[in-house]
Amino acid sequence: MQINILTLFPEMFSGVLSSSILGKAQEKGIVQFEVNNFRDFSESKHGTVDDTPYGGGGGMVLKPEPLFRAVEAVAGEKKPRVILMCPQGVPYNQKLAEELSMEEHLVFICGHYEGYDERIREHLVTDEISIGDYVLTGGELAAMVVIDSVVRLQPGALGNQTSAVEDSFSTGLLEYPHYTRPAEFRGWKVPDILLSGHHANIVNWRLKESLRRTYERRPDLLEKLELTTEMKKWLKEIEEEKKMQDKL
CATH class of the missing domain: 1.10.1270.20 (tRNA(m1g37)methyltransferase, domain 2)
Incomplete structure (x- = not known):
């Protein structure tokens, strides 16, 4: 599986993607991560990626050009699932994690500021996902949650593959209590x-x-x-x- 992450703060992912299950999965060649700063795809000499909204209002809106250029660059000839992390998206659950785990290529867009130019939603992304009814500073933490839940479902990612099958929500039920030594x-x-x-x-x-x-x-x-x-x-x-x- 190939996972591309488009963000303004790539440094946020360095520890997460190189540690624990995600780091081991990458070492085994099960998944390949690539993190890109979509500011690098801005046509502005100052790397501008946002602008004031038409019609007025507070906050800044992410421009379409940098994100379109970034997705097209990382996608190449392929047609990956392009996921927008957004509180307006469909609620994330285990069923969707299992569906995404079957894909060969995922691209995550992590936004900031007030929102996205609507043309990004309409013509660029294939999925909008929310991890809960609350607001985060940006999409990075939400993307980490989704990526972790998807990668752990890849064959060979977990030491014991039955763990993913028996996890809470995998069967529709919460997991049973666990015990170990001493008795x-x-x-x-x-x-x-x-x-x-x-x-x-x-x-x-x-x-x-x-x-x-x-x-x-x-x-x-x-x-x-x-x-x-x-x-x-x-x-x-x-x-x-x-x-x-x-x-x-």
Whole structure:
């Protein structure tokens, strides 16, 4: 996978892209990152990339010319997904991360200032993505979030490939609780079933606990799932257990 990042602050990415999973993925040749300052593509001798908005108003607006030239330079003959990080974009989720992970080439545009010339949205980008209903100083941090979530899905990026499959949201449920040694710590014990060695029972326990955690923390996710008969039974048990706890 090739990932190009267009930003006014390329130095923000140096540590992120060279560390942890992203750094290892690049070392393995799984992904190639290229960060470009789109100010370098300005036709102005002063490297101007923004201007005042037509019709008046506060703030500055990113001009179309530098970004069009930058995308065309990094795309070449290819037709990559060109992603605009923007609070007006579609909400980002795991399903979209999985979709983007199947692409060979992604280009991220990280904006600043008041906004973008509308022609950038209409004629340059293929996707507008928001990572939440809040405003950041620029698109860099948002792009890092999306890039991390996409690269970790690439084959070989994680040491244990099942990790990505079992992560929260990958199955539509939040992930079950994890435990490791020691089996008892300050009087708190690991659930006996995890020490039993009975694989099928452990699988069922984990699924039920994923249901429990989702029910308690993100019940909205359950509305989107098709539950099996067994899962419906467990969910009813979880609801009854919760009612009993509330009475205590």
